[in-house]
Amino acid sequence: MTKKLSFAIAFTVVAVLGQTLLQAQSSRHTADYFRLEADKYEDRKISIDVAAVNEIKGLKNDDYGFLQATTYDTRNRTPGGTMFVVADKEEITKIIKKFGMRPEVDRDRGSGRDVETLRLTGVLRQTDKDKVYLDIAEEDVPASVLTELKESMNGKATKGRNAGPGKQGPGKTRNPLKGKGKK
16 A cells, blocks of 8 residues: 555545544534433433424323424524424423424524524433433423323323324424525
């Protein structure tokens, strides 16, 4: 192997690894990042950059409401995945009003799309490997409620328009970056 070829291979490996590390580092505050790092952040307070929220109507509970938060990686300008959110029932309407149900796209800022986000803070919880949710409820959520949420995460809740990430969930029914734009 010649020195030039060895150098080219080494340079390529370093460049690819560097880009991968940069991407992983810049994706913080998204659902995708915390899903990958769930063991590290479980039961810790975290913040996610939320572009929009949708109520999950297929889950009924007298004390708690369930949302699906669409996150956005503001540094890379890419979708950041969705995460379930458990909140006190009386807070659901306020949260929807604050974050909106459709991402706001600002097309006036240079090239590309800038999606407006707001931070949502809560405790990261994990039900299974790769199944996480954000707990923003005032008190501990009972195990029976978590079982219902876990079933929804696995696509078993199918009642209502926003029943979860299965066929009827918001991720399949709308464009995650659709929003207001310059007319």
